[in-house]
Amino acid sequence: MRVADVSASGIIYSVHQERVSALVVSGDDRRAVRLGLTPDLVGAADELRAELTRTVDVAMGRVPLLREFMRGWGRMLLPPDILASPPDVLVIVPNALIHDLPLHLVLTDAGRPLGAECGIAYCSGMTLFASCTRRNPARSLDLAAWRFDEDGAQVLRRQLALRAGGVDVLAAKDDKFAALAADLAGYFDDERVTLVPDPNRGLPGGWPTRTQVHRGFFTAVFRGYEESPDLRADVVCIVAHGDLDQERHQLSGLLLAAPQPGFIHGTEQFYLAGKTYLRTDMPLRIAPIVATAASAEVLTAAELELTGSSDAELVCLLGCSAGSGRVLQADEPASMAESFLRLGTASVIAPMWDSHVSACGEWMRCFLRAWISDGKPKAIAARDATSLLMNDYGPERAGVLTLRGDWL
């Protein structure tokens, strides 16, 4: 199949006082559709979000409201023709209460989750989506010549530079996050991979190489790549615990290793209101845990937004709830995933709620096999991963990772 022949549609939601409506865009066709009644949806959406924040219930697969949403009221939020015959790719632009609803898990008429039948990319706004597509390096490829086969025959192979790291700050040994990052790096060309902890530079047993997985590494990737081409990344992958600050979302972040308590990674200049300031590169907040195996520090959304930028094609944030967040003013959802899109990343993969490490790893392996090895567009690779995991897991695990930003 040629990428140029992929059928892509978009649903742009608009939530009004009485009803949810949407503009469905498919090629040159534009049509408005009337969907569910807003008052009927508000309470149910709130309860579903609450259910998905209960970590233990999600871990145990006790998600009755999610299942009810998938087969019931969630279907009122999608146009009937999409549910009857999904396109190859669907871009979803939510609004108001639709943000963070897992529309990719709504069952189609065939009884399968939508995200297992078509490639789905979420984007919080049309302007952001336009930015993501404009800066996506994949868009500069010849889409007419870019072919992929549904049977997995590889046609396009791209040389992508990966900067990846994983650390479980709660683990005393056998760090599965580091192992997962190393495993995912195997899908990329060795010479273009920077992996922390570096298995070739650590002490026997892997400890204390994990201390390489600190904020400084990733902030350098997101700040220093313009001066230091070695840090440039096509793909960034971070495997770490996530910490969601419900009250101050910009202080949500990922928990990385600290070289030592209070370590200063350096100083940096930044510009604000026409003036230059110097700041020490220290965490904006302390880590929310104590008595862990390793000192931990937080890489927050706020500090990335303050001084970071990114021209990466894809950032994978494999940490709990890195993709969920409260909707702020002007319909802007606050989450780590959203921050990375606004920094300049073309696409982000992040969990919508708390995620399970094994299922996350399996989903990512399926995704990378389809995207890197089989040359499929990201959204279609995500569809393959969700579809495969639905065979073995419940929706709370198979559907936790989603693609945001550009679908290609």
Next chain:
Amino acid sequence: MNDDGPHADPWDQLDELTDSEVHALAEATLSVLREEAAGTTAADADIPPRLLREQLAAALTDEGLRADGAVVNQIASDGEVARKVSLAIVASIGRDTQFRQQIQEAYEARRAMMVVDGGLLIGAALLLLVTKLKRVQVEKGKFDVQFYQATDTLIERLRRILG
């Protein structure tokens, strides 16, 4: 810690658990009790922090404990007190072998998630739920007499912890 393999039984080493593990165990206990109490008003989940503090103060006062704002704040904000309270509840509930097994399963599943602990409020939420459940009608068939005896013992322990 975050694999799916077997782990040491937390019940054998409650006092040695890290704060993070205590929070995870409290979260698991909270989840199991909510599941057991499903359909009763006690199972109402996700109370905002401020309301949680108010309801907890009222519930503890009803149990004859000194529970002014300072005491409730200690339970919700002081790591040491929150740990003691959580462990007291978990240990009491865990005397029931059925609960113990369910909590253990939830705890292990919780540890396989890529998230850190749920914070100090978990202990307060758990305490509120236990005090509410104490008043759930036995006729509901959800909780047996052993549970009520356990909560009575627990209240006594809390009295000592909270002073």
